[in-house]
Amino acid sequence: MSLKVGIVGLPNTGKTTLFNSMTGLDQPVSSFPFTTTQPFLGAVSVPDERLDKLVSIYHPKKVVHASIEFVDIPGLGIGASKGEGLGNGFLVSIRESDAIVEVVRCFESEDVPVDGKIDPEADIENLGLELIFADLDVVEKRLPRLETKAKSKSDKDAMVEYDILCRCHEQLLNMKPIRDLHLSKEDEKVIRAYAFLTAKPILYVLNISESEIGKEDSEVVKRIKAKAEAEGSMAITLSAEVEYEISKLDDADKEVFLAEYGLERPGLNAVVQASYSLLGLETIFTCGEKDCHAWTYHKGMKAPQVAGCIHTDFERGFIRMEVVSYEDLIKSGSEQKAKELNLYRLEGKEYIVKDGDIVNIRFNV
Numbered sequence: 001m002s003l004k005v006g007i008v009g010l011p012n013t014g015k016t017t018l019f020n021s022m023t024g025l026d027q028p029v030s031s032f033p034f035t036t037t038q039p040f041l042g043a044v045s046v047p048d049e050r051l052d053k054l055v056s057i058y059h060p061k062k063v064v065h066a067s068i069e070f071v072d073i074p075g076l077g078i079g080a081s082k083g084e085g086l087g088n089g090f091l092v093s094i095r096e097s098d099a100i101v102e103v104v105r106c107f108e109s110e111d112v113p114v115d116g117k118i119d120p121e122a123d124i125e126n127l128g129l130e131l132i133f134a135d136l137d138v139v140e141k142r143l144p145r146l147e148t149k150a151k152s153k154s155d156k157d158a159m160v161e162y163d164i165l166c167r168c169h170e171q172l173l174n175m176k177p178i179r180d181l182h183l184s185k186e187d188e189k190v191i192r193a194y195a196f197l198t199a200k201p202i203l204y205v206l207n208i209s210e211s212e213i214g215k216e217d218s219e220v221v222k223r224i225k226a227k228a229e230a231e232g233s234m235a236i237t238l239s240a241e242v243e244y245e246i247s248k249l250d251d252a253d254k255e256v257f258l259a260e261y262g263l264e265r266p267g268l269n270a271v272v273q274a275s276y277s278l279l280g281l282e283t284i285f286t287c288g289e290k291d292c293h294a295w296t297y298h299k300g301m302k303a304p305q306v307a308g309c310i311h312t313d314f315e316r317g318f319i320r321m322e323v324v325s326y327e328d329l330i331k332s333g334s335e336q337k338a339k340e341l342n343l344y345r346l347e348g349k350e351y352i353v354k355d356g357d358i359v360n361i362r363f364n365v
């Protein structure tokens with residue numbers, strides 16, 4: 001399942017620093033704005049403590065994490081929609097993303113220049129406006145033609161699409177993102193092809209100063225988090241620079257470093273996990289002596305489709321799915337014990353798979 005998360009933000013907010021820490025790549029970072037001039041793609045494996053526990057039960061030869069792709073997108077300057085900075089040519093990279101991680105500068109640093117003062121709320125507002133302008137552009141180009149078709153009343157689909165697009169238009173004219181309309185699943189489907197930027201789920205990564213790590217959130221951060229939550233988005237704090245340093249350490253040093261900052265785990269884990277959940281993804285596992293494997297599927301999928309995420313033959317020839325929940329397996333301590341306790345179930349084609357299920361697929365092609 002190939003899903004992409006676009007990392008967006010104003011220039012010099014720490015996007016590439018974050019991208020490098022997540023992917024282990026080394027894309028250029030500097031204190032000059034617009035360092036990144038081309039979108040760059042990297043795969044990130046999804047940290048999952050459940051998989052680590054399963055490995056301690058099965059001792060497999062191989063461990064495979066689920067993974068998602070992140071794209072480091074060049075900074076979007078204020079006025080990008082009017083051609084400022086690198087212009088908005090990179091909006092297409094955002095359009096191609098399934099979800100957005102917006103990096104917001106909260107850190108103070110004399111080495112990294114900033115226009116005026118550090119103002120994360122204004123930055124979020126301004127970047128949001130750029131995306132709104134871009135969507136408005138798309139809607140306003142499309143509406144007149146659709147209106148003619150819809151008003152002729154002969155084309156039912158055009159009438160439905162016109163109605164939804166008018167609602168989007170009004171929302172955008174009020175300078176609000178389409179995401180806040182909370183469209184129904186059916187309506188979303190009708191306008192999916194437009195790939196509206198402001199309709200994409202968003203995670204705000206608030207890039208705070210090193211000295212703020214582990215402390216109570218500042219008032220600004222509290223306000224941003226509350227607003228994100230109210231609109232059904234998410235916001236987390238981390239220091240991209242510290243995350244980058246941590247990512248370069250081996251496991252033992254990592255523990256020490258994290259403890260020094262009073263952190264239980266790297267902030268990156270939260271970024272990846274939140275992105276995963278914004279994308280509506282969940283995980284199942286297949287486990288054995290050979291390998292422990294995490295697989296990604298869309299929340300709400302039924303057993304045969306989920307089986308198809310592992311192998312198309314599994315969907316085509318699906319018979320049954322043997323399932324034990326993660327909690328039940330861990331509680332019993334081993335597969336054999338779980339079987340003795342009758343904790344394994346046989347599920348059929350209508351079973352809606354649950355996050356954390358450990359599965360064995362029976363199929364025949």
Ligand SMILES: Nc1nc2c(ncn2[C@@H]2O[C@H](COP(=O)(O)OP(=O)(O)OP(=O)(O)O)[C@@H](O)[C@H]2O)c(=O)[nH]1
Pocket residue numbers: 009010011012013014015016017018028029030031032033034035036037074075076107108109112207208209210238239240241242
């Ligand atoms: N103090 C501090 N500096 C940071 C942090 N994150 C990034 N920086 C610095 O900020 C500058 C910009 O970082 P980048 O990662 O290149 O930022 P970017 O958002 O990718 O920038 P563009 O590609 O130009 O849009 C660099 O000098 C980084 O070292 C942080 O958490 N704390």
Ligand SMILES: [Mg+2]
Pocket residue numbers: 015016017028029035036072074075
């Ligand atoms: Mg960059």
